[in-house]
Amino acid sequence: MPAACPVCGQAFEPEPGFYFGAMFVSYAFSVAIFAVTTAALYFLAGDPALWVYIVGVGAVATACTPLALRYSRALMLYWFGGVHYQPGRAHRPAPAARA
Structure with a gap:
């Protein structure tokens, strides 16, 4: 990941x-991914075997x-760094790097 x-x-x-x-x-x-995947498997697959839960949740989580x-x-x-999205700023050229 770049520094800036x-x-x-x-x-x-x-x-x-x-x-x-x-x-x-x-x-x-x-936790949300685990819960949603488990609920989806339970309701959509009709409470499958334990190994299906383990493989399914593991694959989706990965x-x-x-x-x-x-x-x-x-x-x-966004929450703690004081960064606010400014859509127009992305279209301006980046500031020149100083040597």
Whole structure:
């Protein structure tokens, strides 16, 4: 992951250890993924065998891990990093790097 956004220059790590809290957000995403997948298997597959739950939840959780990680970091930036989305800013060129 780059240190700053190539478009707007926003620092992705405002301070050391900033994303320590993101693992708790990611944990909440994982619990939600487990619960939704388990409920879907129960209702759609008619309460299958235990191994189907284990394989199904494991596959969905593994597939969704990159999304959960990225969204948990993005939420940390929005909630605690003081970052606010500005749609027009993405169309402007990035500030020039100083040597």
